[in-house]
Amino acid sequence: MKQLEILQKEEQQLQSKEESIANEEKQVRRIKESYEQHLHEARHFLDNLCYLFHKNEQGTFYQSLMDEYSQESRKILEHLEIDETELHDQKKRVLDQLEDIDYEKRKLLVEEDTNEC
Template sequence: MRRLEEIQTEERQLYSKEEALDSEANQVRRIKETYDQHLYEAKHFFDAICYQFHKNEQGNVYRALFDEFSQKSRQVMNELEKDEEELRRQKRKLSNQLEDIGYEKRKLLAEEENKT
């Protein structure tokens, strides 16, 4: 059976990893929010350009550019969402490991208490 010090060391490492994952998840969330705001502004920019050129062929060119831009933007957002989901999955895994460590720690402490 493992010693209490080993369990506590592993627990600290897991908490450290959890903290890093939380920080990374917050960073991804902020990036998504910023990207979403820029996408909103770009949409209005393209709409304004298309409106100004709606009577000639250039309007279609800008609309095609906007469609391509929208497609690429959705791809970027999908990748950010995949990253966010992966971070949530890792966080759940870490939480499960921390629960296991907590159980093992309580069990060891109970055994030591019964010995005395």
């Protein structure tokens, strides 16, 4: 019975950890979606500026600005995607551990039932 209590305690800790990771995952997803929306709005704004730069023969300045903006935006999105992937992997590992504990608990309960008979 002592082993079962240990497994239940470990299971509770893992469930708490899984919940925490799931919340972080949602937060990263919300940040990513918000960033993508801001990225779209900023690109629209910069596209509107394009006309003014070309009109004033400042096309090279605009192009360098757009290149830098695109590069930095890609970096940020890549970092968010990496964070999202790492959280997903952590969550999967925790869920696998929970499955292992569930298996061990069932095994202990079956052993107890056979010992009582």
